[in-house]
Amino acid sequence: MLESLFISLQLALVTTVILLLIALPLAYLLAFKSFPGRTGLEVIVALPLVLPPTVLGYFVLVMIAPDSIVGGAWQSIFDRSLAFSFSGMVVASVLYSLPFAVQPMQQALRAIPVSWLEMAQTQGLNLKQALLQVMLPAAKGGVLVAAALSFAHTMGEFGVVLMVGGSIPGETKVASIALFDMVEMQQSDEAWILALILLAVSFVMLSLVYAVNRRGLDVGAGR
């Protein structure tokens, strides 16, 4: 049980870090830029919200299979399969939780008062300075929400990680899958504990999200 919990936590942590790095430029593009294919990009980012996890898992599995371009390249570099590995699960989790990271950041960036962005421009801040000194501090609530939701959502994955990871004990068997196995094997005491732990993690993460959102309402009020 502990082993599967540890894998879940590790997966959620790695996924969240990678997601924050990927989601920020995406959120910036979607918040401020108009370009051809914008709507398409927004749809692709939002797809995991409605796609059955097994469908996403299936496509990721096809994409990272050893005979695919990505999977083949991975195999030749690291000399091991990307499919049914922890790294493969990370790839799938990043895609699966993408909207949970991009959308809060996009909304937070859109909520920055235009006067602050214009001030950054006329004060001569370049894009990097404007990002680090104005936009990110102003949108830090959104970044925090993105991190909390990505983490919680990855902890709660089932279909995608089962499909891509293959439930290998000690490597890709995460807590949610372990719980399923426990119920199947009628280990109800252990199942209870694990279920309660997963519930607690989700509860804490969502509490954080709501606390940030409530505080966020008066962030823009300062002159």
Added chain:
Amino acid sequence: MNHIQITTRMGALDLQVGARFLDTFIIISGENGAGKTTLLRCLAGLEQVEGQLTVGGKMWLDSIAGFELPPQRRQSGCVWTDAALLPWLSIEKNIVLGAEPVDAEWLAELADLFEIAPLMQRKPRMLSTGEAQRVALARAIYKRPSVLLLDEPFSAQAPAIRQRLRLRLKSMQERFQIPVLMVSHDVEDARVLAHEHWHMREGKLLAALSCHSRAGGNPDQQKVANHD
């Protein structure tokens, strides 16, 4: 010589402004909706415009040649009606934003000039509107701009401090010899500060008056040729 020749259309406003001016203090007046703020925003590079702009010996815009200097590189010091101070930074950090390393001497001088020295370590939320406006002025001038664009920068100031601020702003303009374009409805601003007085109506520059003002004396105003 600075040169403005721009046109833009924004909603009901059809802005068409042509003018040449020296590095002087210019007061812009006109009714609400005449395009005063829009003109300043065009100069700052915050609006889409057609035409030519040359300010401070630098080409800012030449839409025929497809050239436009982005606002970040115009070195304009702007004060808008919204002070736009970042609430998580101290007043001091707001003023020096993006301009490291800090010139402490210059910062202290500006803090004294705009009477904000006791506020430097505070957060914007603790300031009155008038104080925030003076911080915005200090921020605009701190980075030694090549032009000042001020949209009613004294509107939230008490009458007593207004006159002091006018004189200090005037001495700043004389010291740095940069063009200052300031929107104001206050006749005192025009009397004390203006080398030139522009009046706008419906997006056009109606008349530019050259003023030879002496504090206390009657402004000897003389109408000059209507700029194109």
